[in-house]
Amino acid sequence: MDKQNPTSAVERLAQSIDDLDLETLPEGLDDQQLEMVRRIASAPLPFLPPAPERELGKCLRAMLAVLPRQQSDELSGELFVEVYMRQLGDMPAAQVVYMMDQAVRQCRWFPTVAECLELAGGWRRADADTLRRAKASERYHREMRARDPIRPAKPVDDWQPDREELDRIKRDVANSLRANRHD
Numbered sequence: 001m002d003k004q005n006p007t008s009a010v011e012r013l014a015q016s017i018d019d020l021d022l023e024t025l026p027e028g029l030d031d032q033q034l035e036m037v038r039r040i041a042s043a044p045l046p047f048l049p050p051a052p053e054r055e056l057g058k059c060l061r062a063m064l065a066v067l068p069r070q071q072s073d074e075l076s077g078e079l080f081v082e083v084y085m086r087q088l089g090d091m092p093a094a095q096v097v098y099m100m101d102q103a104v105r106q107c108r109w110f111p112t113v114a115e116c117l118e119l120a121g122g123w124r125r126a127d128a129d130t131l132r133r134a135k136a137s138e139r140y141h142r143e144m145r146a147r148d149p150i151r152p153a154k155p156v157d158d159w160q161p162d163r164e165e166l167d168r169i170k171r172d173v174a175n176s177l178r179a180n181r182h183d
Helices: 009-019 031-042 053-066 074-088 093-106 113-120 128-147 163-181
Strands: none
Touching: 009 031, 031 128, 053 074, 053 093, 074 113, 093 113
C-alpha cells in the first residue's frame, strides 16, 4: 500500500465503480470495465426505509375518503388504524402510494390488510439505484453475448451477502425502523 495514499485497492475500485458512467462506456469493454459493470449489476440495492407513519396514515385516509367501508364504532376505528399501520408499516413510501393508487382504481370497498398486501406486491422499484443496476445488467449481458454469442452469460443478480454485509444490512434496517417510529 502506498504510504502517501492510504486507500486500499478495494476502496479505489469501489470509488471507481461509483463514478463509472454507464452511458459513456465504449462499445467493447476491456476486462476491468466488464468486471466493474458486473459488480454494479450484481450489487445489492440499498435498503428503502419504511414510509413515515404520517405518509401511511395519509394514504389510508385517502382510501377511506374514496372507498366505502363497513360502519364501526370509535373503538374499532382506533383498532382499525393501529392494525393497518402495524401490518403495512414496513413498506417504503413509494410502495404505500402505489398500493393506495391501485386500491382506488381496483377496489369497490376498502381493502382488507391481505388485499392491501396483494396490491402492494405489484410494486416494482424504479429509483436511480434500481435503474443503474438494470442498465449495468443489460450492458454486461450485451458484452458477454458479443464475446461469446453461443454461450449465454450466467445471471449477475445472484448476489449473496457475506457475514459482514448481512450484519450491516440488519443494523441499517433496525436503525431505520427505530428512526421511523419516532416520526
